[in-house]
Amino acid sequence: MxxxxxxxxxxxxxxxxxxxxxxxxxxxxxxxxxxxxxxxxxxxxxxxxxxxxxxxxxxxxxxxxxxxxxxxxxxxxxxxxxxxxxxxxxxxxxxxxxxxxxxxxxxxxxxxxxxxxxxxxRARIVYASKDRVAPGEVTTYEDLADPKWKGRICTRSFTNDYNVALTAAYLAHHGEEATKTWLEGLKANLAKKPEGNDRAQVKSIWAGECDISLGNTYYMGQMLADPEQQEWANAVRLEFPVFEGGGTHxxxxxxxxxxxxxxxxxxxxxxxxxxxxxxxxxxxxxxxxxxxxxxxxxxxxxxxWGELTPDTLSLEEIAQLRPAALKLIDQVDFDG
Structure with missing residues (x-):
């Protein structure tokens, strides 16, 4: 050897x-x-x-x-x-x-x-269609449950680690009842059943299947470096939503x-x-x-991509709340 x-x-x-x-x-x-x-x-x-x-x-x-x-x-x-x-x-x-x-x-x-x-x-942010979503239209995570987004949101499975962590952060900010309501509202706004990875959601925006999606920031860099995915990346911009009273997850x-x-x-x-x-x-x-x-x-x-104001929640607290977050995701049958 x-x-x-x-x-x-x-x-x-x-x-x-x-x-x-x-x-x-x-x-x-x-x-x-x-x-x-x-x-x-x-x-x-x-x-x-x-x-x-x-x-x-x-x-x-x-x-x-x-x-x-x-x-x-x-x-x-x-x-x-x-x-x-x-x-x-x-x-x-x-x-x-x-x-x-x-x-x-x-x-x-x-x-x-x-x-x-x-x-x-890495920030968990919103990818937004350049053509169908106005700049600054997405401001908070809480806003994603607003009925104005009905049929316009794509996401990967919410039992994925990235989305469980986001839900745990929401739980830390707002408590169990509000988090369950948020998950129900977000699910009601989905354009299709959760599937694929973060980059697949951007492809769906490019294809006109939805207008916004959740994703990690670094995927934009990866898509721009991939000739087959550059067109997807160029169809969207990054928006940095924050929690009410907090920052970006x-x-x-x-x-x-x-x-x-x-x-x-x-x-x-x-x-x-x-x-x-x-x-x-x-x-x-x-x-x-x-x-x-x-x-x-x-x-x-x-x-x-824009200015990031990171949330100051302890990641230790987010980690401790993951089981409770996953339980709520299962209760609302988010991926169903």
Whole structure:
């Protein structure tokens, strides 16, 4: 076996444990390899420390549990607060009481016990038809339940993690009764049954099947980079709704150190690098996401989408409310 490059590995478990090349920092990642390779390349260039990545799309928690103290993984990189909390709650991570991380990341974007840290944020916003929706017509999440949108909204399944997190945030702001009413109103406004992913909803707007949809911001960057999807992207603009009395809902990509962490010192160096200005700029440029550090410039493309006023709700609170949010989604049979 050739010595692996510091970009990505998708080796089977036995090879990952046995390979002598994996002696620097080993990362299990939910993130696509091409999205994080530029970050790890920059870290290696700066420090000389190699990063070996196993892309684990499914079964990461089961894998960590099975490996236990013998796990070669130092860090876990994942997306959505639900996945981050799932790993932490399983007891396979450890706290990192590091002043660099604590100073760099706002309190609402990290675990109170320093078990996880956000590295970037993405906003869950509205994609709106340029032709059929006036600029500024979408202002709040609450407004999406207004009958004026009847037959005009598309969305992916509301049991998807992104929509469950949005519902949990609504629940935190307004309580159970108001959230159920909102879900019922939003469902009544759907143009069709929830299906597909966020980009499929933008395609539906382009095709005239609906006028607005919910989606994460970074998908706009991905569609603009795809020749087959550019026409969809050019048919819409991004609107940044807010909660009444709050801001725009954001979710995260995050990092946690595993309980085993065989290369703890170098893993901590990588964590600190990921919240540095240089790494945050790479996140912003490569992944079309928002830096967690307020003083780091957004990419020109992301900045062109509009001004983001992120909600200040603790993501820990949103994570705790996910079961209750999912229960309400099931009660109204949103996807039915």
């Amino acid at each position: 050739k010595t692996p490059l510091p970009l990505t590995l998708t080796l089977p478990l036995a090879a990952l444990i046995a390979s002598p090349a994996l002696a620097d920092v080993n990362v299990y990642s939910h993130r696509q390899p091409e999205l994080i390779a530029p970050l790890f390349d920059a870290f290696t260039a700066q420090t000389g420390i190699k990063v070996n990545t196993a892309f684990v799309d499914k079964g990461m928690l089961e894998r960590l549990r099975a490996e236990g103290k013998r796990s070669p993984a130092d860090l876990v990189l994942t997306v959505d607060i639900a996945r981050v909390k799932e790993v932490v709650d399983a007891g396979v991570t450890q706290p990192v009481d590091d002043p660099v991380l604590i100073a760099a990341i706002p309190a609402n974007l990290r675990d109170p016990n320093n078990q996880w840290f956000a590295l970037s944020t 954001v979710n995260i990509s995050g990092v946690a150190m595993t309980q085993s962490a065989p290369n703890k010192a170098d893993a901590l160096k990588l964590m600190e690098f990921l919240v540095s200005d240089a790494a945050q700029e790479i996140y912003a440029e490569t992944n079309h996401e928002f830096p967690v550090k307020a003083d780091v410039k957004r990419s020109d493309l992301v900045a062109s």
